[in-house]
Amino acid sequence: MNIHEYQAKDIFRQHGIPIPPGGVATTPSEAEALARRYGTTVVVKAQVHVGGRGKAGGVKLAKTPEEARDIASRILGMQIKGLTVHKVLVTPAAEIATEAYVGIIVDRASKRPVFMVSPAGGIDIEEVAAKTPDKIMRLPVDPVYGLLPFQALQMGLFLYSDIKQARAAAKIMQQLYGAFWASGASLAEINPLVTTPQGDVVALDAKMGIDDNELERRPELALLRDETAEDPAEVRAREAGLTFIKLDGNVGCVVNGAGLAMATMDLVKYYGGEPANFLDIGGSSNPDKVVAALQIITSDPHVRSILFNIFGGITRTDDVANGIVTATKASPLRVPIVIRLTGTNEEVAVKILQEHGFSAMTEMDAAVQRAVELATAGARA
């Protein structure tokens, strides 16, 4: 789960990280009021779950409250990488002497939280990593001991030659690790960590991703989810226990298991079609999930055919068949459906489907080809 910059900053502040004040505005006049309160030049920053906000025009300086209002009215409602901006963060502009990068991620290879820090922070950090890898320091943390003070100081000294600044940065790293661990994060990032002309070390941005698997035992973090910042169909899917990602094609796919779902999309493309979505109904075989899946897929006006690809293991194919029957009784389909199912209780499933006028296929390739043909014909009509 991604959270907004202002939410991540709140968490970082609770752990003691020095961050300039800031307030959230959902209207231009709220932004103006905040700028007036700070009484100085402010930065207006789009709060949206993607990177590259600055490059997309979602981060702007405002010298006066009126200008803050103006800028907020342009940023609010703006689309950045397909997501609409509903909130802006207004924060006093800081004077910047240097910009560094500090991030923690769970590394698959070392199977540990790993710090990455660089004195060359800012918006081009990925390029820095690719072109001048010696400007990045990597430090794996033993999760049993946490980040040790000497490790934090090593990183501080990698960023700053001034010992006072190095110590200040080391303290921030320890606080950041504390925030990362306490929040069940998969990512915690400060970019940029700046020094001011007065020599202070301050975090100007904050990013955090929370491991979805932590939310059940950390209900206070689950409350941070901002559903207005997500695709409505993806929100509905999550509530129904499905994983759904909308794509641009016209073959609607309902599959059990993420790997098979991806392989199904690949095969749609292989046979000349375009998948309309990724949809994984998961391992359990509740007919209600199938009903929800069909509702989500049929609400996409671009879908020209629907493809079920179910390999029953834990998933019982008769449950899937019952779900299809229930869903189509409630609201008849306006596009053709192709059903491939094999595995657990296949005979029962085929019988249920046939009794209700559906046919079932057993081969994935044949079913995908058929769904692509129907979608192509439907798009022409």
Place this chain on the structure above:
Amino acid sequence: MSIFIDNSTRLVVQGITGRDGSFHAKQMIEYGTKVVAGVTPGKGGQRFENTVPIFNTVAEAVRETKANTTVIYVPPPFAADAMMEAADAGLSLVVCITEGVPVLDMTRVYPYVKARGARLIGPNCPGLISPGSSKVGIIPGRICAPGPIGLVSRSGTLTYEVVYHLTRAGLGQTTCVGIGGDPINGTNFIDCLEGFERDPATKAVVMIGEIGGTDEQDAARFVKEKMKKPVVGFIAGQTAPPGRRMGHAGAIISGSAGTAAEKIAAFEDAGMGVAKRPADVVDLIRQRTR
């Protein structure tokens, strides 16, 4: 022959009285797996299906039944503890089926299990099966058949799809291992490839990967440098769109976006056969085992 499990596997089922645990315990017993004990704290002294003794702790189960392997079906908040309990009790193979284990839990579980000399498979995996002798986990037994192919996969149902094609083509399996798709898992592709390379009954290997991470690239290097047996690969997610990534850290750390194209290139560079469709695995294996 096989890897990791065979006729000598003596299995404990942790969470044997739960919904998933009891269902799959029955399936494993029917398949012929030696299920010697169950563990559910508070139900020690009872019997599962009037036969399998249930214990309160794994240590007790091991002491009383000489079990050497465990399979875990406990809910996510308790899975980390269950894996560590199993390793501490001296079991040599710990298979965790549970989906949804927090990744930070795994950063502590992995070194704990390793330090006690146990092999962990999973979490969030379908387990493994050595057709004809033993099944540990949830892979449907009837789609498999004994034979010369070793199979390792990050996926669940996609594994079934490939096994289904292999079995129908008369290509049975020594062992099929689902290593799971979580960021931190106990056993990786290379561990399984090493096992298959050493196993005299395995004549060729199928490796099924997915987008994300660099495990497949590392495995391809292992194939190129260390393996004599033919390996055929498939990567799911060739058409997946790039995710809405938030931070920079992922790309910085691996120097890789983990795309299907990168992985397929690594497979090809290792001289592996690369299947465009799951069904193509059969022909590629035949060409390489002639």
